[in-house]
Every structure is written in C-alpha cells, then in structure tokens.
Amino acid sequence: MTNVSNRSNLDISAYFVVGPENTKNRPVAPIIKDVVDAGYTCIQIRSKTASALELIELTKEAADVIEKAGRADEVTLLVDDRLDVVLAAKKMGIKIDGIHVGQSDIPVEICRAYLGEDAVIGLSARTHDLFDYIKTADVSLIDYFGAGPLHETETKPDCGTGADGKVITRSFEELAELAKASSIPIVVGGGVKLADIPQLAETGVDGFFVISAISEADNPRAEAEKLIEAWKENYKRKKV
Ligand SMILES: Cc1ncc(COP(=O)(O)OP(=O)(O)O)c(N)n1
Numbered sequence: 146m147t148n149v150s151n152r153s154n155l156d157i158s159a160y161f162v163v164g165p166e167n168t169k170n171r172p173v174a175p176i177i178k179d180v181v182d183a184g185y186t187c188i189q190i191r192s193k194t195a196s197a198l199e200l201i202e203l204t205k206e207a208a209d210v211i212e213k214a215g216r217a218d219e220v221t222l223l224v225d226d227r228l229d230v231v232l233a234a235k236k237m238g239i240k241i242d243g244i245h246v247g248q249s250d251i252p253v254e255i256c257r258a259y260l261g262e263d264a265v266i267g268l269s270a271r272t273h274d275l276f277d278y279i280k281t282a283d284v285s286l287i288d289y290f291g292a293g294p295l296h297e298t299e300t301k302p303d304c305g306t307g308a309d310g311k312v313i314t315r316s317f318e319e320l321a322e323l324a325k326a327s328s329i330p331i332v333v334g335g336g337v338k339l340a341d342i343p344q345l346a347e348t349g350v351d352g353f354f355v356i357s358a359i360s361e362a363d364n365p366r367a368e369a370e371k372l373i374e375a376w377k378e379n380y381k382r383k384k385v
C-alpha cells in the first residue's frame with residue numbers, strides 16, 4: 146500500500162459517510178466500492194454500534210477497495226469520532242488518512258498531536274455556531290468544516306438541535322454566506338437528497354456529504370452517480 150498523505154490534495158466535493166447500521170443489512174464494502182467507482186473523493190467510516198475491532202476491519206475493507214480501484218492518492222479515508230481506531234488502524238498498516246470529530250468529541254488539538262501534520266482532520270458544528278467559530282478560532286489545525294443539517298434527518302435525529310430541542314435546518318443563503326466567510330473548505334450534509342444538489346452546489350460550499358441517499362438506495366451505484374453528476378454540473382467555484 147502507498148503512504149502518500151492526502152492532506153495536501155484534499156477534495157471533499159463528494160463525500161460518503163457509512164457504517165453497518167446504514168445499509169439495510171447489506172455488507173458495507175460493496176457499497177463503498179460503488180461509491181469509489183462513481184468517483185467520490187472522501188469516505189468516512191461512522192458507526193455508533195460497531196466495536197473497535199469491527200471498525201478497524203471496516204476501515205481495512207474500505208482501504209482495500211480504494212487501493213484496488215487505484216485511487217489511494219485521491220480518495221481520503223476517515224473515521225468518525227474514534228481516535229483509538231485511527232491509531233490502531235495506522236499501526237496495523239492500514240492506509241487511513243485521518244478523523245472527523247464534532248463539538249463533543251476528542252478536541253482537534255489532541256487529534257493533531259496524535260496523528261501528526263499529514264493527517265486530515267475534519268470538524269463539525271451547527272452552521273450557526275460555525276459563523277462564530279470562523280471568526281474566533283484558530284482553524285489552522287483543521288482541514289475542513291462539516292456543516293448542516295440541510296434538512297432534518299432520521300439518520301442523525303439530534304443533528305442541529307437548538308436549546309428548545311427542535312432541529313434548526315439551514316438555508317442555502319446561510320450556507321452561501323458561510324462559504325464566503327470561511328478560509329477552509331466546507332462540506333454540507335444532513336438530509337441531502339438528489340433534488341438539493343443543484344442549489345447546494347450553487348452556494349459555493351466545497352462539497353456535499355450523504356449517508357442514506359446512497360446507503361439505503363436499492364441501487365447505491367446509480368444513486369451515487371446521479372448525485373456526483375448533479376454536483377459537477379452545478380458547482381460554482383467560491384468567489385474570492
Ligand atoms: C462530514 C461530517 N460532517 C459532520 C459530521 C457530524 O459529526 P458529529 O457532530 O460529531 O456527529 P457524529 O457523526 O459523530 O454523530 C460527520 N460525522 N461528518
């Protein structure tokens with residue numbers, strides 16, 4: 146396996162997040178293969194139910210799929226939340242590029258200290274909080290922001306909940322503002338479906354991420370292709 150870092154050429158334009166609880170009892174690896182073959186640039190292994198060992202195995206399967214497709218230098222492979230899993234997988238020789246963390250996960254400073262300068266580190270926050278974050282925080286430790294939700298989603302019902310417990314979704318206008326304000330790339334997810342892609346791509350954010358639109362589809366490959374094609378057709382480069 147190669148050991149090239151994907152940090153310097155990170156592309157979050159088409160980003161698939163998946164775990165065994167998302168695939169309607171189908172194995173995860175063939176769906177990752179569909180997505181890699183469709184041209185996706187980022188894969189995140191995310192499971193709230195799998196054991197550490199299962200997560201390492203899934204990460205290995207994903208890395209193998211990416212390597213066999215000849216796309217190891219183009220497709221970034223990340224694990225959600227689990228710094229222990231990333232470290233273990235790296236130690237076992239699996240080509241894993243980094244981690245995605247949220248506001249209540251292991252702080253990015255700690256992730257960076259353990260994973261080193263070559264690792265990709267993504268951070269998510271509610272879109273509104275990101276406006277403050279961008280203004281006040283040192284973003285040099287982070288490679289991209291995960292923002293959302295665009296819509297309420299059964300895949301992560303707590304995503305974007307406000308103080309009253311209600312989910313606050315984000316408008317395309319807000320996302321366009323965020324894209325302009327941020328010095329690092331932004332990927333948007335949460336309930337994203339094919340019909341959203343044209344408008345989302347026009348906001349100037351750097352990519353979309355999905356789980357269920359692909360992982361629950363009867364034909365994941367066909368769905369993955371439709372999403373990425375719609376993105377490419379409609380994407381406008383962020384104004385500087
Ligand atoms: C690309 C991307 N963006 C956001 C998230 C959500 O992260 P987090 O808020 O930590 O929630 P969990 O995914 O851990 O439930 C993500 N995973 N990926």
Ligand SMILES: Cc1ncsc1CCOP(=O)(O)O
Nearest residue numbers: 298300301335336355356357
């Ligand atoms: C992991 C995550 N983070 C914010 S929303 C979300 C779930 C997105 O899943 P779906 O694409 O099925 O709505």
Ligand SMILES: [Mg+2]
Nearest residue numbers: 226246247250
């Ligand atoms: Mg998290």
